[in-house]
Amino acid sequence: MEKIPTLSYIRPFVSTRNACKLCSPLGACIAIKGIEGCVPLIHGSQGCATYIRRYIISHYKEPVDIASSNFSEETTIFGGENNLKTALTNVINQYQPKAIGITTTCLSETIGEDVPLQLSNIRNDSSNSNLPSLFTISTPSYQGTHMDGFNATVLEIIKHFTKKMPSADKVNFFPGFVSPADIRHLKEVFIDFNIDAITLPDYSDTLDNPVWEKYYRVPKGGTPISELEQIGSAYASVELGSFTEVKQGGKNGGKELSAATWLENEHGIKNHKTILPIGMNSCDTFFDILSKVSGKDIPTKYVMQRGRLLDSYADGHKYIFGKKAVVYGEEDLVLALCSFLDEIGVEVALAASGANSGKLQKEIIKHCPEHGKSIKVMSDSDFEQINEECNLIKPDFLIGNSKGQYIAKNYNVPLIRVGFPIHDRIGGQRVNHLGYYGTQELFDKVVNAMIEYKQNNSPIGYKYM
Ligand code: SF4
Structure with a gap:
């Protein structure tokens, strides 16, 4: 093979020129769109929400609402808790969501917003009865890419929704950041193996709708919350991707966990992990895993x-x-x-x-x-x-x-x-x-x-x- 000459990477600049990655809350918003009845809310300034919405709409060609707590100069100095309360009230009144996923931004992270504490204050406020499920993900974009935001969100969703339940005859399926068409195809593959799979996230409909006769503020589809609650009682997980782990802070500081490895550690659910099945070799591995998990031969199709x-x-x-x-x-x-x-x-x-x-x-x-x-x-x-x-x-x-x-x-x-x-x-x-x-x-x-x-x-x- 011809030897490829290499460039020296000691360069006279420090800035990125035309980034080959996207912003962390963008990946988080895509994962949030994969939960039934869930609305993404960006805790930060309006421009972040606008950029993310613009980017997602232009690819998926679907209406995508991303709410924002709309930081101003005053919020940046005195904190964004009041803005978050107002944003949540507006989203609840306008969308009646089943859940709201709140992602942070560079700005809210830099000023040190403690969103979990703010959410706990909001939940403890007796005037806020009947709140939808609220969860939050830390997504400072200067620390990672859209994939870090996506993977951190999948992990947080699992931690937030999983309940202790009796064992279920189900398999958790984590497809990663793939196209809606890919999710639809792989869901069909699981059905053909007779595997009852919980797919997370599932934006195969929410980001690729059929034509509507009336407008839905929250598009139909997504992983039902009732299924998310059962994820901890599945008998196996199938996870696609080699780069799904997210660095943990707090008492788990330094550890790297994905949603499936967390489930393995906390609930003893065996994780079958493989790379995205593109090409004969990796497809063979993926289909062999499904054959093993289901105990069935690969269907003739x-x-x-x-x-x-x-x-x-x-x-x-x-x-x-x-x-x-x-x-x-x-x-x-x-x-x-x-x-x-x-x-x-x-x-x-x-x-x-x-x-x-x-x-x-x-x-x-x-x-x-x-x-x-x-x-x-x-x-x-x-x-x-x-x-x-x-x-x-x-x-x-x-x-x-x-x-x-x-x-x-x-x-x-x-x-x-x-x-x-x-x-x-x-x-x-x-x-x-x-x-x-x-x-x-x-x-x-x-x-x-x-x-x-x-x-x-x-x-x-x-x-x-
Ligand atoms: S400021 Fe940060 S969070 Fe906002 S759009 Fe830019 S990279 Fe994303």
Whole structure:
């Protein structure tokens, strides 16, 4: 394999240029949208809520209400408890929610708002009877990415809602930050295995609604609270992702926990953890887990999907073998895409993420056993660094969210749009990535992008392949 020259990362600047990550409360809001009847409330200034709403709406093409406690100069100096009370009253009156998830922001964290204490004061106030369920997540964006906000919220939801109940014949399913179409597909897979799964978060409907005859202030769908309460009595958990752990403070200071590991520690529920099932190898692992958990063979439907995928690998191999790819985005998506591209014969020249868990390189080597060591991994990176690396790599295509569009344009190569956000195309919420089914869609996209590129850049063109 050709050796890739590297840039020195000792740079004369300290700022991020075009971040390859998003804000922490944004990830929290997406997870909150996966709970039935739940409204997200940002404890901070209006601009944070506006940015987050704008970003989410542009990808999912759905109405998304994000409430705000609307900090002013006065609140910033004297604290935001009164604003929080007013915001909660307004949200309760206007939405009649079953729950409200309150996320902090850079500003409220910096001035040291103690939201758990404020919520306890609000709950203890006798004039506040009949409050919906209120929970809060600490999401200072200067400390993490949207994935930290997402994972911290899933963990907090579990801690907040789980009740001690008799054992239930259920399996907890934590799909991670995937598309609504992926959640729908994987829920169907669980049903086909006859597994009664509690999926958290489930925004497959709330962020991808059918057309409505009347407007719903709180969209239908989401994980029912009655199911969340049973999560601690399930007999197994299935968790997708290698980067789902969140650093804990307080008496657990320093420990890293995900929702599923917390359930394993506190309730003894065995966690079956694997990477996002993209590609044959990781799908096989995922389907084997479901087979083990359910005690059933893999249904014929999926054996057929697997067979078709393998057949298409043989058909498409000659168009993509040895092509150079640049992959970027969330660490879990990057890892799964590297594993997929590696198995189909694409050379991953660069795997980049704005996150910085310190584990990405190790995980890539583990899941790409043949070529993992030659993949250049950039953590804590921004799009300008990816752009500069592309100048050295000369990739054949990029694969990631729509924010890399300008880089693909610079080098006149295709961008295969996956993940979040996809702001410059329709259907970002319906992109399938996972399972044999989603991998098939992705594989066809990669091969067709290479064929189309060749066709468009050929002086003659061709009608048959
Ligand atoms: S100030 Fe912080 S919380 Fe608000 S939008 Fe910016 S990064 Fe996000």
